[in-house]
Amino acid sequence: MIAQFFSDLELFRHGFFASLVLGAVLPLVGTVLFLRRSAFLGVAVPQFSAAGLALGLLALPWFSGPWAEYLEHGHPPTWYLFVFTASAALAALLVFARIEAASRRGGSEARLAAGFVLASALALVFLSASAVGPQFLEAYLRGGQILLVDSHGLEIGAGVFALVLLGLWALRRPVLLIAFDPDAAVAFGLPVARYEASLLLLLGLAIAGGVMTAGPVLVFGLLFLPPLAARQVAGSIPGFLVLSVLVSLLSVLGAWPVSLYCNQPYGPGAVLLASLLAVCSWAAGRRRRAP
């Protein structure tokens, strides 16, 4: 039975490896958002990234090279879509960062929610106006297209996520201090603005890479749910990171048999598994904290 599973999986081996890469890196990005009390960014920014992707599809006929590749292979080049998803994610992060810095009286959650709705509407409008949009609607916005990742997409995704991983590792200490006590980071003379800009760039790249590879639903799920699950039971920062990645990997791996044998879309399956693990973790944490 297991041999049969791996044999069936052979068809989707690029998607399988892409899911492992996403499963390992996105929850780490999510832990950063959680520690900064900006978890809602993990919902709003991927949706803007998806709107960027839809804009890229709308604009496809205006770019002769990518359009020719689409006509020949049935899909536009990965780099072309990445430019749109990454630009939209970075623009959204910059706008939300400015709003957060300017709003001393709070209320940034409401603006994130408004941004999410706006981005969702833009994505649908761009897709319906696009000559190629309807073909991509199911795949890109409903979250099943990781099954369709090819070797080129996997290479680009792995490169982007390796860069993000390296950047997060290098910035781990200042990111932690800035998240926990930003005033102390200033007092210690750290170049906070430079670290913040670097972090926004890494977050934007990770979210854009994730949306392009797996669609916004899986990206929301892997950014948000594994850290939520880990936070209930983690006893330290390393424990928080390891548990987040573990929950995420269990979800992305477990979703494969569900997708292959129950004929369910991959992304929502992984998100449902991560939700189940978050509920179990919440129950375990509650039990542990009980007197």
Add this chain to the structure above:
Amino acid sequence: MRQAALGYPGAGVLQGVDLTLGTGDYVALLGGNGSGKTTLVRTLLGVLDPLSGAIERSPALRLGYVPQQAALDPLFPITALEVVELGLLRDAGLLRPLAAAARERALDALARMHLGEQRRKLYGQLSGGQQRRVLVARALASDPNFLLLDEPTAGVDARATDIILQALGELHARGCGVLIVTHLPLALRGRANGALLCAHGQVLRRAPERLLSPEGVLEVFQ
């Protein structure tokens, strides 16, 4: 700080602030709620820019900082030792692991706050008084030559207050300046060599023996 106006754009809090602080100072900063104490501290830290006027800092300045406890996330999944190790960041490179001597400094700072045995406990699971001592330990580990503390003894019991104030006294004796925001002026009597009062949008210098007395307390809250 010369003729500085402090506050937020469109909402000035303190005007005409003239203030010189050095490593020989141990200054108590008093004032009622909303009088501008935290605004002054955040401007000294460099978090807020003055609305007008000038601030000059010595290039050799190494600030340490103990924030108000309420400013931090109590659910942050970080242990007491990890919090203290954040104080080592100024001298640690981005990529190198923390040096053994630096780690030793963090453990020593926790031990000085009588929290050595709590080092693996989550910060959020410590009592309010223990959390404040962890933050003081972080400031000690950062090896400052001037330390700013925003109400480090608020809601702390007498024993923990003694532990904190004793550590501050030792630090000052070794040549580190101290500015401490407090609602317990009497506890600083005989320790502080300077006193500042935030009132009526100004920072007023007062004799410590007068302000840190029962009569002084009346002046603060009138």
